[in-house]
Amino acid sequence: MTTEAGPLSAEQTTAVLSAAVRAPSVHNSQPWRFHVTASGIELRADPARRLPIADPDDRELRIACGAALFNLRLALLREGVEPSVTLLPNGPTGALAIVRYAGDAHLSPADAVLYAAITRRRTNRKPFEDQSVDTEARHDLVRAAELGHARLEVMSDPEDRAAMRRMLLAAHAQQLADPAWAAEFAEWVGRSQAARDGVRLASSGPQPEPQDAWVFRDFALGQGAARTPGKDFETEPMIAVLATYVDDAYAQLQAGEALQRVLLTATSLGLAASFLSQLIEVDQAREDLRELLGDAVHPQVVLRIGYGSPVAAAPRRPIEEVLDVD
Ligand SMILES: Cc1cc2nc3c(=O)[nH]c(=O)nc-3n(C[C@H](O)[C@H](O)[C@H](O)COP(=O)(O)O)c2cc1C
Incomplete structure (x- = not known):
């Protein structure tokens, strides 16, 4: 009480x-x-x-x-x-x-x-519809980040997107190859319905497959349901990087406030989102991403945004x- x-x-x-x-x-x-x-x-x-x-x-x-x-x-x-x-x-x-x-x-x-x-x-790890996010909604999300003293870089250049996918793949492989990372990840994910923290098995999204263009983590630790053949992710997801103008503890708190403003704005527009944080957590990937963004800003969060189907709320x-x- x-x-x-x-x-x-x-x-x-x-x-x-x-x-x-x-x-x-x-x-x-x-x-x-x-x-x-x-x-x-x-x-x-x-x-x-x-x-x-x-x-x-x-x-x-x-x-x-x-x-x-x-x-x-x-x-x-x-x-x-x-x-x-x-x-x-x-x-x-x-x-x-x-x-x-x-x-x-x-x-x-x-x-x-x-x-x-x-x-x-809620974080939605399922495939989204193959429908691009309309310009007005993109503008609203960019504006939401600006109101939070941050920048939302929508990644639309095909070469930049290809470069980002390569960085993501390398960062993902680096994390998976680290036994300490894998042990920490396993502690928090693949949880039962009774869990009040961590990621429940039911929220893990489809099992990753080699053909996935953007690599997601396997939150089910290999125990997820096999994917229906042909049930792939959307072909060209909206990928956006939330970035700040400086990178210190203060800016990271502000980035969190801006992130939530962006996510709540997305929700209010009927949009779903998930994260690709390998690109932030692995130092080399974060540096490469910063360079890709032109060195002027510091990437803090990478989001996939689109029109999703309903998912259950995560526990608290x-x-x-x-x-x-x-
Ligand atoms: C900074 C940050 C990074 C995150 N990175 C990932 C990620 O890489 N992959 C993912 O599936 N979810 C990621 N999440 C989402 C969390 O797993 C999610 O917020 C948590 O499980 C609670 O679920 P909810 O967002 O549906 O309430 C991240 C969340 C935050 C705040």
């Missing part, structure tokens, strides 16, 4: 934190904690939920926490409370951000649309497990 804190009733605190934890996180590791006081909510990293092999510098951890922070902002506005946010990525207590209650507020119509998408958004731990109260 949460308790009353500042302007929020116990029910409101629960509602706000429930929205925050719906954010995506690598392998559904949910690497966050929330310290609730009478004056605000401190967002902290949970060091026990780091991925030391896949994410040794905590880049993806900060991105996930940034995404949770964006949901938290929307949820506070929805409860009529203005959030005043200070990012503190190098805070002494592991604090990543402090969100202070700063008076009354209301949810704008645009934010109401994003708020409504929080529970509908109960709020009590992520809550610290004074």
Whole structure:
């Protein structure tokens, strides 16, 4: 049970934190904690939920926490409370951000649309329809990233896409060849329906096949259902790179906020998304991708976006497990 804190009733605190934890996180590791006081909510990293092999510098951890922070902002506005946010990525207590209650507020119509998408958004690892994302929707996604002080590079040049596929293949092979990476991955994926974190078998998507142009990870660890012959992925998915202008802990938190704005915008437009993070996690791939983008920005997240079929929501731990109260 949460308790009353500042302007929020116990029910409101629960509602706000429930929205925050719906954010995506690598392998559904949910690497966050929330310290609730009478004056605000401190967002902290949970060091026990780091991925030391896949994410040794905590880049993806900060991105996930940034995404949770964006949901938290929307949820506070929805409860009529203005959030005043200070990012503190190098805070002494592991604090990543402090969100202070700063008076009354209301949810704008645009934010109401994003708020409504929080529970509908999910990572969709299934094939998407062979239909390209229309120009207006692409524009809205690019604008969403800009509003989050980031850039969304939609990869449309065929040569760049071919180069990216080669980098992805090499990065994927490098991770698979590392026994420590494979052991860490296996700890978090292929989970049963009872799991409250990690990736459930049911969410793993189709078993990867050699003909797949864009390499996905095998979240079912070889135990997934065999693919129906001919049931391939869409031929030309929309691939987009979310990038920032600098690359430090602060920028990575901001990238997480921008990512969530992009994903919620996509959801509100009826679009689905999945990730290709081998390109970010493997240093060489990230550097090559940066060069491909012209060296001016730092890639943080690689997304596949399109029109998908429904998938089940991934689980979350109960709020009590992520809550610290004074
Ligand atoms: C920074 C980041 C990187 C991710 N990378 C991948 C990835 O490479 N492949 C993938 O299938 N999912 C990836 N995910 C998605 C998570 O696995 C997903 O968010 C988590 O399982 C919870 O599911 P949900 O997004 O449906 O709520 C990533 C998420 C984040 C925040």
